[in-house]
Amino acid sequence: MQIKHNIMLLLGLLYATSALASALRIPGPHSERVHHTHIQATLDVEKHRIDASMTLRWKNTTGIELTAIPFHLYLNAFSRTDTAFMTESNGGRLRNDTREGDNQSSFGFIQVTNLTDQNDHDWIKHWQVDGDIATLTLPTPLLPNEEIILNMSFISQLPIVFARSGHNDDTFNFVAQWFPKPGVYANNRWVNHRYHANTEFFSDFGNYDVELTAPSEYLVGATGYRVKKYQSEGLTTHYYQAKDVHDFVWTADSQYGEAQVVWNGITIRLLHQKPLSQQSIDDQFNAARASFEWFDKTVGAYPYSTMTLVQPPKNAGGASGMEYPTLVTTVTNLDHSEYKHFAEMVTIHEIGHNYWQGIFASNEFEESWMDEGINSYTEGRIMRETLNQKNIVEFAHFGVDMPTIHHIGSAAVPTLDPVKTDGWRYVNRQSYSTNSYSKPATILNTVERIWGAEKVDLLLKEYYKKWAFKHPSTTDFLAIAQDVDLDMANYLSAALNTLQSIDMQVKSVRSIKMEKPGGYTFTSNSEEPIFTAPEKTDSYQHSVTLVRKGELYPPNIDVLLTFEDGTTQTRQWHFDDTIPWVKWQWQSDKKLAEVIIDPSFKLMMDTNFSNNIKREKSQNNQSWRWVTSLFQTIQHSFSIILPL
Numbered sequence: 001m002q003i004k005h006n007i008m009l010l011l012g013l014l015y016a017t018s019a020l021a022s023a024l025r026i027p028g029p030h031s032e033r034v035h036h037t038h039i040q041a042t043l044d045v046e047k048h049r050i051d052a053s054m055t056l057r058w059k060n061t062t063g064i065e066l067t068a069i070p071f072h073l074y075l076n077a078f079s080r081t082d083t084a085f086m087t088e089s090n091g092g093r094l095r096n097d098t099r100e101g102d103n104q105s106s107f108g109f110i111q112v113t114n115l116t117d118q119n120d121h122d123w124i125k126h127w128q129v130d131g132d133i134a135t136l137t138l139p140t141p142l143l144p145n146e147e148i149i150l151n152m153s154f155i156s157q158l159p160i161v162f163a164r165s166g167h168n169d170d171t172f173n174f175v176a177q178w179f180p181k182p183g184v185y186a187n188n189r190w191v192n193h194r195y196h197a198n199t200e201f202f203s204d205f206g207n208y209d210v211e212l213t214a215p216s217e218y219l220v221g222a223t224g225y226r227v228k229k230y231q232s233e234g235l236t237t238h239y240y241q242a243k244d245v246h247d248f249v250w251t252a253d254s255q256y257g258e259a260q261v262v263w264n265g266i267t268i269r270l271l272h273q274k275p276l277s278q279q280s281i282d283d284q285f286n287a288a289r290a291s292f293e294w295f296d297k298t299v300g301a302y303p304y305s306t307m308t309l310v311q312p313p314k315n316a317g318g319a320s321g322m323e324y325p326t327l328v329t330t331v332t333n334l335d336h337s338e339y340k341h342f343a344e345m346v347t348i349h350e351i352g353h354n355y356w357q358g359i360f361a362s363n364e365f366e367e368s369w370m371d372e373g374i375n376s377y378t379e380g381r382i383m384r385e386t387l388n389q390k391n392i393v394e395f396a397h398f399g400v401d402m403p404t405i406h407h408i409g410s411a412a413v414p415t416l417d418p419v420k421t422d423g424w425r426y427v428n429r430q431s432y433s434t435n436s437y438s439k440p441a442t443i444l445n446t447v448e449r450i451w452g453a454e455k456v457d458l459l460l461k462e463y464y465k466k467w468a469f470k471h472p473s474t475t476d477f478l479a480i481a482q483d484v485d486l487d488m489a490n491y492l493s494a495a496l497n498t499l500q501s502i503d504m505q506v507k508s509v510r511s512i513k514m515e516k517p518g519g520y521t522f523t524s525n526s527e528e529p530i531f532t533a534p535e536k537t538d539s540y541q542h543s544v545t546l547v548r549k550g551e552l553y554p555p556n557i558d559v560l561l562t563f564e565d566g567t568t569q570t571r572q573w574h575f576d577d578t579i580p581w582v583k584w585q586w587q588s589d590k591k592l593a594e595v596i597i598d599p600s601f602k603l604m605m606d607t608n609f610s611n612n613i614k615r616e617k618s619q620n621n622q623s624w625r626w627v628t629s630l631f632q633t634i635q636h637s638f639s640i641i642l643p644l
């Protein structure tokens with residue numbers, strides 16, 4: 001308790017310090033700060049176009065001498081119909097949104113128009129553009145730890161939004177992935193993939209100073225902390241600072257409503273559509289507070305002083321449900337509901353990304369599970385443990401929680417790719433989604449239920465301590481898991497890196513009344529055998545055969561035996577690596593009625609729960625099948641809105 005008190009005191013002091021106008025709630029630096037990016041940007045709200053100048057101070061932390069630096073020009077993914085993003089997504093699709101029409105406003109681009117070095121030498125001739133990536137060839141090599149300063153002018157034309165960035169052909173502007181961004185040098189190679197239909201983003205940490213100019217009647221929200229704003233001739237410039245972040249996003253709309261609360265040193269601001277009821281606003285703040293409380297306690301401190309929640313308008317759903325450092329977008333419908341909690345869940349999910357994608361900043365191109373998967377697991381924990389809202393949907397006598405939704409999503413799709421696969425190499429989008437979201441969430445739910453939440457918490461805490469702000473890989477995550485529990489780590493490794501699966505099955509159940517043996521008994525060769533009729537006894541002979549199909553089994557699993565009089569007995573099945581089945585034979589004075597493997601659904605990786613139950617003498621599992629099919633129906637309706 002004393003330690004806890006001291007920590008709270010320390011946090012209090014830190015908050016007090018950070019209250020002196022800072023982007024950080026916990027003083028930094030937290031990251032390597034590879035770059036300092038200063039942008040001055042003006043939004044033309046008629047053309048939905050940004051004119052900007054950028055000074056990029058970039059440090060060579062690669063450890064090698066560089067002759068070129070690759071950049072992302074993400075907005076060029078929307079510049080033509082034959083880009084990787086457009087062709088891979090069948091002409092421009094993401095989730096339920098599609099590029100609409102072939103008119104010019106459906107397309108966007110980014111163009112660097114000027115580029116000089118710190119001595120004002122014109123370097124535009126060294127800038128080679130190839131669609132959504134560019135390469136800057138350096139006239140003289142950049143040595144390890146040397147810095148370079150680049151001055152760029154660029155134009156960003158936003159498309160009508162269908163995939164995260166863009167406008168709604170009206171007042172809403174969501175300005176994401178909008179400036180030239182250097183690639184990341186990780187594990188001895190450049191990671192600078194194109195903008196693929198199935199992949200998100202990967203960037204280095206740095207500091208941002210960004211001056212955003214828009215008409216004064218437009219409300220602006222952005223990554224980081226607003227230091228000041230000033231007005232001139234109907235335009236307002238909003239000066240934002242962000243530290244130890246790997247991206248900078250902003251939005252401007254003249255139609256936003258605004259609400260704000262402060263929780264433990266974090267200013268939580270909601271930019272919402274009007275009208276929105278106070279209860280719906282409170283739902284959002286409660287979801288945000290629940291997220292921060294859970295993460296502060298279970299994983300590590302949220303280092304930033306701000307979080308902005310942005311509700312896009314209904315006709316800009318493509319911008320919804322997306323994460324950026326200290327700014328996330330919610331679903332378009334935030335209306336309070338007593339029986340479904342989807343709006344809160346999505347906000348919790350997107351804030352969670354501020355850890356898995358924001359603070360850890362794993363390589364989302366190649367290991368999307370490390371962000372979406374861990375996040376899909378933790379969102380269920382936050383709903384249950386901190387928001388006190390176990391279920392995402394509730395009917396009269398029935399609720400569905402996140403682990404169930406993820407289990408069904410994971411079990412419904414055949415395993416054709418390992419979870420850890422490059423984003424663009426999955427057999428199809430469904431395999432990408434399952435392996436990035438539901439399956440890793442189900443793997444972690446299994447680990448939690450088999451090895452215990454304390455071990456998972458320890459894993460997440462140690463992971464934060466060692467790898468926050470350092471771009472960890474699957475190997476790094478598994479190395480931490482090995483220090484926590486070797487069996488758990490081996491299970492995680494097999495589940496993430498291989499096609500192994502598991503299905504438990506009750507093969508047969510027999511429970512027959514025993515008889516005292518009877519019939520003819522021979523006494524000698526000359527005498528007739530004596531007949532004694534067999535007699536029923538009060539005992540039963542039971543025979544139960546259990547089968548495991550697949551390799552992904554834990555050390556043991558519970559089996560629930562229910563007898564005819566309603567009494568139960570739990571027995572453990574310890575697995576034998578060489579024999580995939582077990583036959584239990586024993587006697588007792590009660591008739592066995594039913595056998596269930598894993599009655600409390602610990603092994604969420606089990607691909608088929610409906611064969612985990614069998615009644616004696618009966619093949620009739622109709623009630624169970626009914627529940628399963630109901631789950632599948634629910635999953636079908638969720639698969640339309642998930643993943644995010």
Ligand SMILES: [Zn+2]
Binds near residue numbers: 353372375643644
């Ligand atoms: Zn997500």
